[in-house]
Amino acid sequence: MTRFWQEPAYTHGTPPRTGVLLVNLGTPAAPTAAAVRPYLKQFLSDPRVVEIPRLVWWPILNGIILRTRPAKSAAKYASVWTTEGSPLKVHTEKQTKLLAGFLAHAGQSTLLIDSAMRYGEPSIRSRLDAMRAAGCTRILIVPLYPQFAASTTATVMDEVADCLRHWRNLPEIRYIRSFGDDPGYIQALAASVREHWQRNGQADKLVLSFHGIPRRSLDLGDPYHCECHKTARLLGEALQLPKERLIVSFQSRFGKAAWLQPYTQPTLEALGRKGTASVDVMCPGFVSDCLETLEEINMECREAFLHAGGKRFEYIPCLNEREDWIHALTRLSLSHLGNWLSDAPASPEESELQRLRAVELGAAR
Ligand SMILES: C=CC1=C(C)c2cc3[nH]c(cc4nc(cc5[nH]c(cc1n2)c(C)c5CCC(=O)O)C(CCC(=O)O)=C4C)c(C)c3C=C
Numbered sequence: 211m212t213r214f215w216q217e218p219a220y221t222h223g224t225p226p227r228t229g230v231l232l233v234n235l236g237t238p239a240a241p242t243a244a245a246v247r248p249y250l251k252q253f254l255s256d257p258r259v260v261e262i263p264r265l266v267w268w269p270i271l272n273g274i275i276l277r278t279r280p281a282k283s284a285a286k287y288a289s290v291w292t293t294e295g296s297p298l299k300v301h302t303e304k305q306t307k308l309l310a311g312f313l314a315h316a317g318q319s320t321l322l323i324d325s326a327m328r329y330g331e332p333s334i335r336s337r338l339d340a341m342r343a344a345g346c347t348r349i350l351i352v353p354l355y356p357q358f359a360a361s362t363t364a365t366v367m368d369e370v371a372d373c374l375r376h377w378r379n380l381p382e383i384r385y386i387r388s389f390g391d392d393p394g395y396i397q398a399l400a401a402s403v404r405e406h407w408q409r410n411g412q413a414d415k416l417v418l419s420f421h422g423i424p425r426r427s428l429d430l431g432d433p434y435h436c437e438c439h440k441t442a443r444l445l446g447e448a449l450q451l452p453k454e455r456l457i458v459s460f461q462s463r464f465g466k467a468a469w470l471q472p473y474t475q476p477t478l479e480a481l482g483r484k485g486t487a488s489v490d491v492m493c494p495g496f497v498s499d500c501l502e503t504l505e506e507i508n509m510e511c512r513e514a515f516l517h518a519g520g521k522r523f524e525y526i527p528c529l530n531e532r533e534d535w536i537h538a539l540t541r542l543s544l545s546h547l548g549n550w551l552s553d554a555p556a557s558p559e560e561s562e563l564q565r566l567r568a569v570e571l572g573a574a575r
């Protein structure tokens with residue numbers, strides 16, 4: 211018998227399910243050249259990340275960069291690797307579990323919360339497939355980049371769209387585009403700085419170091435630079451910090467072209483040389499500590515500042531598993547989920563169980 215029409219599975223008594231997918235950049239599977247190479251190849255082959263014509267870029271990537279960089283990067287990764295794995299992955303997974311607990315506590319225990327990496331594993335494709343298998347017909351994508359950049363946020367959106375090209379019955383999709391000016395996120399950053407000051411006293415300058423992008427991206431209309439400055443202004447206001455004590459800089463320059471300026475390391479060296487004794491350094495463009503913060507900032511830049519004459523370098527960690535940040539992320543998710551939210555409150559048993567899990571995770575961090 212030919213069937214012309216079949217009812218979708220979810221109309222048979224199962225309500226539509228909603229998934230929330232947190233997405234971060236990705237990281238190699240191990241701190242070895244063999245593991246870093248395929249990760250860098252995937253990352254640096256993305257035309258959103260390196261905007262050089264493929265015919266020109268391909269020989270440079272395969273002939274030079276992928277021959278030399280994996281070993282150098284692997285040594286850096288080895289210096290920050292933990293017993294649980296790469297810091298970026300460990301923090302992202304903990305944030306995901308905490309968010310699930312907080313959302314359940316807010317009465318949203320039927321949501322499916324998961325995380326994926328744009329490059330490397332677990333891939334966006336595999337996690338979207340798992341959501342489809344679990345019956346999700348609505349998916350909220352949460353790129354874990356506070357400030358929008360084409361090379362980060364937009365490439366997550368590209369990958370999601372590319373995955374959905376292979377589906378027939380598409381889910382509803384929403385995105386959190388950026389949250390660098392979200393009051394909850396700003397308050398969490400400010401609280402983290404204040405707590406650091408209470409423990410250690412205030413340094414002469416607070417340096418906010420954001421990951422750089424090529425200067426050309428700004429000229430072509432990428433809003434990233436402006437969003438970084440907005441985050442910095444709002445954080446300065448929340449801390450009531452005089453303008454001259456707040457410095458914004460950009461790190462992680464890649465290649466020979468000009469990137470956003472001022473560059474972090476030369477800025478810190480100039481401060482050290484000109485007699486600034488102490489700096490607090492924070493990276494509000496990253497919600498999780500990773501290679502770029504733990505190695506580049508807290509090791510390389512620390513040494514550069516002290517070598518240039520600075521006396522005290524304090525690194526303020528990323529928000530990682532801070533409760534106020536997970537609260538902000540919960541509120542952001544709830545507001546974007548909007549009319550997808552279920553009205554049914556979680557059963558008391560469910561919410562108590564989730565609360566205990568969240569507490570346990572919080573205590574273990
Ligand atoms: C926070 C936002 C980020 C932007 C914007 C960004 C742009 C960007 N990055 C590269 C090249 C590299 N970045 C690397 C590591 C890395 N980058 C980010 C975030 C942003 N990148 C993070 C969180 C990490 C750390 C990953 C980890 O595993 O901990 C690397 C790999 C390391 C290395 O070999 O140095 C490269 C390469 C470009 C070219 C770019 C913008 C065009």
Ligand SMILES: [Fe+2]
Nearest residue numbers: 235421462502
């Ligand atoms: Fe990067």
Ligand SMILES: [Fe+2]
Nearest residue numbers: 462501502506
């Ligand atoms: Fe770096």
